[in-house]
Amino acid sequence: MSDRPPPFFVGDHPALDFLNTVATPRDVPVEWLRDGRDLIDWLERAKMIGAGVASRFRTARNHRALDSVAEKAREFREWLRDFVTRHKGKPVSSGAAKALGPLNELLAGDTSYPAVEAAEGDRALRLRRVRRWESPDELLHPIAEAAADLVCRADFRLIRACEGHVCTLLFLDQTKARGRRWCSMAVCGNRAKAAAHRARKSNR
Numbered sequence: 584m585s586d587r588p589p590p591f592f593v594g595d596h597p598a599l600d601f602l603n604t605v606a607t608p609r610d611v612p613v614e615w616l617r618d619g620r621d622l623i624d625w626l627e628r629a630k631m632i633g634a635g636v637a638s639r640f641r642t643a644r645n646h647r648a649l650d651s652v653a654e655k656a657r658e659f660r661e662w663l664r665d666f667v668t669r670h671k672g673k674p675v676s677s678g679a680a681k682a683l684g685p686l687n688e689l690l691a692g693d694t695s696y697p698a699v700e701a702a703e704g705d706r707a708l709r710l711r712r713v714r715r716w717e718s719p720d721e722l723l724h725p726i727a728e729a730a731a732d733l734v735c736r737a738d739f740r741l742i743r744a745c746e747g748h749v750c751t752l753l754f755l756d757q758t759k760a761r762g763r764r765w766c767s768m769a770v771c772g773n774r775a776k777a778a779a780h781r782a783r784k785s786n787r
């Protein structure tokens with residue numbers, strides 16, 4: 584990913600960060616999931632896979648299989664973007680379940696299993712989902728899980744697109760005042776402020 588700026592993690596939800604893996608930070612669209620290698624890098628940065636799993640997949644011989652998983656990830660991303668764009672800004676109704684076929688299809692392939700292990704803190708044991716990481720297709724499962732969490736648990740009224748000119752970044756507004764307008768102040772907020780300042784000056 585060294586030929587691109589670092590990916591954005593401004594969505595305040597992992598599924599929105601995933602949608603933000605294609606964005607237009609400076610007039611030109613940037614794709615952060617070009618191939619399998621990109622997908623592994625992004626999953627590691629998103630903390631959806633650990634460093635050990637990432638390096639195992641990176642050194643695997645079958646690049647073509649990884650690239651095809653990245654292609655599936657991009658397809659799923661655009662399907663999810665369409666769903667989110669259609670439903671954002673209002674509560675999701677149960678009727679939306681009819682449109683969730685591609686998500687349920689991906690979830691159906693999940694091979695993770697629950698395991699009981701020692702915990703820290705006030706509890707001695709805890710239940711955790713474990714993934715096998717045997718096939719590259721499994722890399723799609725943490726993404727599907729994040730998407731499922733988004734559609735079931737997030738308040739869609741609070742999903743917004745950044746108001747920045749040409750910016751396409753999405754986020755879940757978790758601020759107390761529910762008044763978030765920008766992907767980030769550094770990228771779009773300041774740019775809008777400067778533009779407003781210039782407009783005021785030229786009006787004088």
Ligand SMILES: [Zn+2]
Nearest residue numbers: 745750766771
């Ligand atoms: Zn923005």
